[in-house]
Amino acid sequence: MKKRRTVAILGAGMAGATAARTLADAGLTVQVFDKGRAVGGRMATRRSASLQFDHGAQFMRAHGSAFAARLAAWEKRGIVAPWVGSERWVGVPDMTAPVGDLLAGLSVRSATTIMRIRRDDGAWYLDDAGGGVHGPFGAVAVTFPAPQIAALLDGSGYALADVGRASYAPCWSVMLAAEGGLTGGLIEPREDPVGLIASDASKPGRPEGVRLTIHATAGWSRRHLEEPRETIIASLIEAAARQLRVSLRPTHAEAHRWRYAQVETALDVASLYDPALGLGAAGDWCLGARIEAAYDSGAALARTIAADLNGDA
Structure with a gap:
């Protein structure tokens, strides 16, 4: 029986967006589903009134030729720009821009949580948290963090070998707006509790003002993962002030808990x-803790699916 040339992509981060674009360019029909209100995954930007924070991944680097070529093409179109040195790239006007560009013109359903996947008469169907059913699809590509993939597959009665071997470190992230002047763009103390402090205004295409993203170290985040947000905010602001040797006078502060922030154990397979x-x-859990790894993994999976559904495998 001829396979349906339709693919459901679960997750709209870099891996999912790359898979979707690669499949669409190969002539297949794709439908992307994401539980978030906006695309980007851990390449996330939070807005509160006039404030803007990249509170997830802070920058991208290219080690291989494929992602380097993509970054170069994005730079020409104003989608990315270099930041604090030529080896670091950021999305413009925020970190979601590259993912948004990959998904432009494709069908994306945001704020849709897929609870179960099921196979019926050779086709895939998806059940979402609101009672909706989506399908039929010829293939399903899941690009969540590995523990979330394992949970979805287990609850649906399916499995993919070795997904459970991948592991992540958590990260508490504090978004801080403050009064006064502050110079500098990025420091990475990597001393408990502060792993990184990034100035959003120092990035190209951002509004002016003192807006900091403070990422806690993995170890400190793990030890304090279940503490109240107010406690996390106070601890990280105090520590950041010590690192910066300034007095921070907050006008806005909020915290975000990333349970699956950075890959600790990767599978060393493309997909x-x-x-x-x-x-x-x-996902990045296949190849390593880099945005580029997510890009390469999503592209690799898409090529495999395209070959399968197009009958070239």
Whole structure:
């Protein structure tokens, strides 16, 4: 029986967006689902009134030729720009811009949580948290953090080998607006509790003002993962002031808990795919703790799915 040339992509971060664009360019129909209100995944930007914070991944680097070429193309179009040195790149006007560009013109359903995937008569169907059903699809590509993939597959009665081996470190992130002047762009103390302090205004295309993103270290975040946000905010602001040697007078502060912030154990494979089911998975957890790894993994999975559904495998 001829396979349906439609693919459901679960997750609208870099891996999912790259997979979606690669599949669409190969002539397949894609539908992207994401539980967030906006695309980007951990390449996230938070807005509160007139304030803006990149509170997830702060920058991108390219180690390989494929992602370097993509960054160069994005730079020409104003989607990315260099920041605090030529090796670091940021999205413009925020970190979601590269993912948004990959998904431009494609079908994306945000604020849609997929609770279960199921196979019926050779096709895939998705059940969402609101009772909706989506399908049929010829293949499903899941690009969540590995523990979330494992939970979805287990609850749906399916499995992909080795997903459970990948592990992540958590991270508390504090978004701080403050009075006064502050110079500098990025420091990485990597001393408990502060792993990184980034000045949003120092990035190209951002509004002026003192807006800091403070990322806690993995170890400190793990030890304090369940503490109240107010406690986290106070601790990280105090520590950041010590690192910066300034008095921070907050006008706005909020915290975000990333349970799956950075890959600690990767599988060292490009992606996972079961051709008998038409079920695959991709993400930075396949190749390493980099945005580039998510890009490469999503592209690899898409090429495998395209070959399968186009009959070239």
